[in-house]
Amino acid sequence: MQAINDAKKAYRLLRRAFATRAARERVRRRLATREAFPPGVFRVAVYFADTDVNMYQIRQWYGPLQQLSRRFPVVVLSRSPLGAEALLRDDALPTVFAPRIGDLEDFLAEQQIRIVLYVNQNTRNFRMFRYGRRWHVFINHGESDKVYMASNQYKAYDHAFIAGEAARDRLADALWDYDVDRRTSMIGRPQADHLTGEPPYPRDDRTVVLYAPTWEGDRASMSYGSVRSHGETLVRQLLDSGRHRVIYRPHPRTGVMDDAYRAANDRIVSMISAANAADSTAQHVHDDGPDIGWQLTASDVAIVDVSAMIYDRLATGKPLLVTRPVSDEAQIDRSGYLSDCEWLTAEAAHYVVAEVERVRADEAAVARLARWSTRYFGDTSPGAATARFEAAVQRLSDAWEQYDARGSA
Known part of the structure; x- marks a missing residue:
């Protein structure tokens, strides 16, 4: 072997x-x-x-x-x-x-x-x-x-x-x-001021679920990926409901280290293709495009792994579920948002339809998201982060001139 x-x-x-x-x-x-x-x-x-x-x-x-x-x-x-x-x-x-x-x-x-x-x-x-x-x-x-x-x-x-x-x-x-x-x-997060793109489907009465797992990681402490542990089960449940639209956006590095992850990803993609072939109105999406934007704002619920995608979604204030890593070696900081998030275990992936509906109806969970968003990103009003980014660059540029003047003296 x-x-x-x-x-x-x-x-x-x-x-x-x-x-x-x-x-x-x-x-x-x-x-x-x-x-x-x-x-x-x-x-x-x-x-x-x-x-x-x-x-x-x-x-x-x-x-x-x-x-x-x-x-x-x-x-x-x-x-x-x-x-x-x-x-x-x-x-x-x-x-x-x-x-x-x-x-x-x-x-x-x-x-x-x-x-x-x-x-x-x-x-x-x-x-x-x-x-x-x-x-x-x-x-x-x-x-x-x-x-x-x-x-x-x-x-x-x-x-x-x-x-x-x-x-x-x-x-x-x-x-x-x-x-x-x-x-x-x-x-x-100045990137949030520049989200682009339009959903490739018309808005209808389907509940749109973004599933955006991370890759398998290159060490045990960062084994956060859920494609093998959660992914096939939860995608199958959502596809079979007939009431949901899945946006599947796997990490670009999925399967780089582990062939089994690549195979699980391929099976999910095949499931989505088969569901679309069986029902032309479903319009599930396998999203492997370079840009992230509309996916975060168009989805009613997001299911993400322990990754930066949690915080990209958090800035929108819209419901999300976080997959709990199955490995005990995966390190999780429980002092921040992950101490207060809505976890989705591998076992609960079998009941993901009910979990999706639950987090949508939970007003207290939405209020918690707003509080955490402020702690992580400060002012998230349009343009505020970009202004802070440019101001920070300006401060360093001004300091560069001061140092350069001293060196030239």
Whole structure:
């Protein structure tokens, strides 16, 4: 069995290597037809060392960054051929492909980059930290109570943009000798000001349920995914009711580490296709698109795993259920919203229709959501978070000028 697993792993690595090489050539050909960016144009950079599999982490920032560009021109520094190809295809922000350190140094020598933003904790971010005389700022790609959100890796960054009071308290409690007031800025969730898209179905009397599970995780402490434990059962129950519409939005990394997760995901997708074939009015959705927006606001109830999706939904103030991980090793912060949430166990997935109706009718649960939303995000009125994000960038830019003036004196 181990030999078979090793062979599968080797095949995946070889296939990925060929895909990376082909992508590198396509990116180079595409960039060869584009004029070089003039020197001194950009002030803010997003460092993205990832491949296309993690594009969801930067895509959710496109809207806020595009608006920020009106004040501070923004560029994305991409290190991976597959990531660069996806960024160029999206064409949402100016992108520089810098696979070698020399490419990166040449670009930095031409541009006056004051602030470098990071959307994840990729270990390859360390390669950028070597360049001083600029702010290195962790902006993350979501808010949650995962252990990841209080990682000691925060100390590697000069500053961090965090969502609100809950994040501040989480860091203050977890990190030793970390001046959370000086090294963080609370900005809420500016992505929520830029939600886009329209539902691909007409509004009718069906109850719309968003099921958005996370992936299986790469360690026992983060085994939050519910696709195997809950997913097939709850989707089947909702499809069979005839009164519900399912929006199934699995995490892009589902099945990356575990073939059984990929197989369960494939079965759910097949179930949805079969249900739509049997009833053309059902219009269930398998959503694997790049953007998250309408899914959060169009659904009557959301079922999500322990992930940032909880908090994306929390900001809407609409009902949600959180799948309880089946693994005892999965670490759950019970001091925050998860201490007061509506859990859905694997056993209760058999009765998900009743659970969905219950949380819709529970006014007390909705009131609790509103209180937690304020704690996690502060003012969620339209535009408020974007304004805080841009103000935080402005403060760091002003501080950069002060430091630069001292260094030039």
